[in-house]
Amino acid sequence: MTSVRSIACIMLVALFALAPVSSAAEKTLTIGLLGPLSGGAASYGVELLRGAEMKVDEINKAGGLKIGGDQYKLKLISYDHKAIAADAATAANKLVFQDKVKFIIGNAVGATCNAVQTVTEPQKVLFAFVCWGTKNLGPDKPYSFRSMLSQWEAAEPFYRWIKEKHPAIKRVAIISPNDTSGLDTNTAVVKAIKALGFELVAEETYERGTKDFYPLLTKMIAQKPDMIDVAAAPPGEAALLVKQARELGFKGAKGWTAGTNPFNLIEVAGKEAAEGIWSPVNINVKSDFVSPAVRKFGEEYEKRYKELPGVIAVANYAAFDVFTKSMVDAQSVEPEKVLTAITAKPHDTVWGKVVIGGKDTYGIDRQFLYPLVISEVRDGKVVDVAQTVPAALKK
Amino acid sequence: MTLNVLVQALLNGFGLAMAYVLVALGLTLIFSILEIINFAHGEFYMFGAFVTYLAFTQVKAPFVLALLAAIVVVGLAGGVAERLVFRHLRGKTLNAFIVSLGLLWVMQAVAQIIFGIQDKSVPSAFSGVLRLGGVFISIERFAVIVCATLLIVALYAFLEWTRVGRAMRAAAQDADGAALQGVNIELISALGFALGCALAGASGALLAPVLSVSPWMGALPVVKAFIIIILGGMGSLPGAVLGGLILGVVEGVGTLFFSSAAVNMLGFLMVIAILVLRPRGLVGGA
Numbered sequence: 001m002t003s004v005r006s007i008a009c010i011m012l013v014a015l016f017a018l019a020p021v022s023s024a025a026e027k028t029l030t031i032g033l034l035g036p037l038s039g040g041a042a043s044y045g046v047e048l049l050r051g052a053e054m055k056v057d058e059i060n061k062a063g064g065l066k067i068g069g070d071q072y073k074l075k076l077i078s079y080d081h082k083a084i085a086a087d088a089a090t091a092a093n094k095l096v097f098q099d100k101v102k103f104i105i106g107n108a109v110g111a112t113c114n115a116v117q118t119v120t121e122p123q124k125v126l127f128a129f130v131c132w133g134t135k136n137l138g139p140d141k142p143y144s145f146r147s148m149l150s151q152w153e154a155a156e157p158f159y160r161w162i163k164e165k166h167p168a169i170k171r172v173a174i175i176s177p178n179d180t181s182g183l184d185t186n187t188a189v190v191k192a193i194k195a196l197g198f199e200l201v202a203e204e205t206y207e208r209g210t211k212d213f214y215p216l217l218t219k220m221i222a223q224k225p226d227m228i229d230v231a232a233a234p235p236g237e238a239a240l241l242v243k244q245a246r247e248l249g250f251k252g253a254k255g256w257t258a259g260t261n262p263f264n265l266i267e268v269a270g271k272e273a274a275e276g277i278w279s280p281v282n283i284n285v286k287s288d289f290v291s292p293a294v295r296k297f298g299e300e301y302e303k304r305y306k307e308l309p310g311v312i313a314v315a316n317y318a319a320f321d322v323f324t325k326s327m328v329d330a331q332s333v334e335p336e337k338v339l340t341a342i343t344a345k346p347h348d349t350v351w352g353k354v355v356i357g358g359k360d361t362y363g364i365d366r367q368f369l370y371p372l373v374i375s376e377v378r379d380g381k382v383v384d385v386a387q388t389v390p391a392a393l394k395k
Numbered sequence: 396m397t398l399n400v401l402v403q404a405l406l407n408g409f410g411l412a413m414a415y416v417l418v419a420l421g422l423t424l425i426f427s428i429l430e431i432i433n434f435a436h437g438e439f440y441m442f443g444a445f446v447t448y449l450a451f452t453q454v455k456a457p458f459v460l461a462l463l464a465a466i467v468v469v470g471l472a473g474g475v476a477e478r479l480v481f482r483h484l485r486g487k488t489l490n491a492f493i494v495s496l497g498l499l500w501v502m503q504a505v506a507q508i509i510f511g512i513q514d515k516s517v518p519s520a521f522s523g524v525l526r527l528g529g530v531f532i533s534i535e536r537f538a539v540i541v542c543a544t545l546l547i548v549a550l551y552a553f554l555e556w557t558r559v560g561r562a563m564r565a566a567a568q569d570a571d572g573a574a575l576q577g578v579n580i581e582l583i584s585a586l587g588f589a590l591g592c593a594l595a596g597a598s599g600a601l602l603a604p605v606l607s608v609s610p611w612m613g614a615l616p617v618v619k620a621f622i623i624i625i626l627g628g629m630g631s632l633p634g635a636v637l638g639g640l641i642l643g644v645v646e647g648v649g650t651l652f653f654s655s656a657a658v659n660m661l662g663f664l665m666v667i668a669i670l671v672l673r674p675r676g677l678v679g680g681a
Binding site for chain 1: 397400403404407408410411503504507511512513514515516519524526531532533536602606607609610611612614615646647649650651654655656658659
């Protein structure tokens with residue numbers, strides 16, 4: 001018995017003696033994440049978080065990031081801003097001044113991005129987001145990146161494809177939430193459809209969280225559109241829009257320029273109402289169009305969370321990839337050096353090769369660019385029907 | 396604008412207004428008896444929708460059974476909430492306000508943990524669309540109007556013609572007076588709270604197949620319910636029905652002429668006007 005105690009004591013002493021040595025060799029890099037984790041836009045925030053969690057776990061399992069002779073384990077801190085701009089500013093202040101983060105990877109909903117940037121830009125904190133606000137990128141915001149194609153990259157090629165493949169569609173009605181993301185999406189879609197010779201017969205907005213769209217749809221359908229684009233509606237609301245449009249007798253084409261999760265749309269709307277809806281930015285992780293890397297990501301995501309990922313989860317996973325690989329390339333966790341590494345070259349990610357571009361649209365190269373796939377819902381399944389390239393990527 | 400569009404707009408407004416009237420009636424019943432404004436009332440509506448979701452998807456229950464299950468389960472939950480929490484806060488408006496906000500967040504968080512974040516669909520019990528000329532209404536929305544109307548009539552009959560219902564009205568008018576007449580105020584409070592929550596649960600169950608189900612679905616109906624009861628008058632059953640119809644017409648027809656933001660504003664403008672010009676509401680108190 002005495003010898004057992006002695007061995008235990010020796011092991012304890014050895015553990016205490018070794019502990020400082022191992023912590024000195026291993027550092028922790030804290031990365032922030034913001035998003036609507038509750039409320040009507042929660043599906044965006046939760047996908048952001050899950051995409052980030054998967055990348056963080058993957059990196060930590062592989063031993064962390066080897067930077068400048070140190071081994072960094074990643075730690076993720078996330079805050080819920082409920083898609084409210086004031087809450088987003090508060091959360092950003094917490095991350096930057098309380099948690100001392102230098103990287104915030106993940107945020108959604110345009111107005112909250114503007115709020116976060118009032119903190120991140122002066123503090124030179126690198127910030128990647130999936131918000132669709134037009135003014136979220138610009139020369140005055142050099143530390144900000146959009147990690148997902150926005151309405152400005154998607155609308156024009158999407159409507160060009162509609163014009164070529166479905167020439168009978170002439171009259172278009174669009175509807176989006178009445179916040180920055182929604183209004184900017186409507187602006188981009190209107191610009192694209194007018195440039196391509198379509199007639200805009202209705203442009204509507206609604207309060208996020210709305211469930212009954214009969215009144216707005218009655219007004220829109222009275223204008224006899226050939227197609228209704230539920231442009232920036234999140235999946236649950238887009239589903240109700242197409243379901244209720246069908247109930248009101250609408251039999252025309254349906255588009256979803258900013259569609260992010262067609263699986264959830266089909267689940268809520270039902271396959272009859274969802275039938276035929278096109279979307280240029282979502283991702284079907286089970287499609288043959290996508291890379292093996294995306295398919296593998298989809299399988300692991302489904303295994304872990306019991307749901308299929310939407311495009312936002314993939315986008316934030318890729319954003320984490322670009323940022324962390326750039327830290328290794330720069331051999332630094334200083335934001336300025338990482339920024340230089342991010343913009344220096346294209347990056348291999350789960351999307352395939354991602355180019356950081358967008359100067360013609362935003363005045364600065366901070367937009368992740370990659371080919372977009374147009375999908376269609378057929379008999380309750382998401383089928384990819386075309387692949388096209390944003391104009392900025394062509395250049 | 397064609398006549399069809401105008402009739403469609405009126406029908407749109409009327410359709411869901413009746414379901415929101417049920418939420419409003421529950422809210423006003425609880426306020427009358429306990430003098431508590433239950434901000435978590437929308438979450439009992441959400442609870443009813445999830446009970447229906449489970450009844451449909453897990454037990455494959457028919458619609459009527461799912462509706463009854465929602466009424467009973469949510470009513471019982473309301474009774475428990477009254478017994479454990481709200482009974483102790485009777486008349487303490489500020490405390491009850493804070494506690495009900497806490498309950499709101501707790502119920503939302505629990506629903507999020509159990510059911511996840513994505514909207515859920517409840518299969519429709521009544522498929523198909525009714526078409527009258529150029530006016531459309533889905534059969535499931537029509538069923539909502541019928542069921543909600545029947546429930547409102549049943550509530551009216553219960554409050555008017557049953558002993559317990561009359562005791563509730565007496566407690567709402569003057570709790571001390573009712574107690575002196577032998578009314579068991581604690582029991583009546585529990586029953587009133589349970590009945591109020593059951594009405595919200597019924598509304599959630601009726602609208603679950605029409606809309607979709609999510610942990611945050613209670614926010615909008617409770618706002619509409621507040622508008623309805625302020626328009627009609629706190630504690631007034633006919634007032635709640637009238638308030639619901641006015642709100643439905645204003646929202647349905649207003650959307651034809653104004654943006655959705657402006658229409659939302661109209662509801663609150665009516666509330667401000669009523670509170671300034673006729674604080675008792677259009678129909679008046681209990």
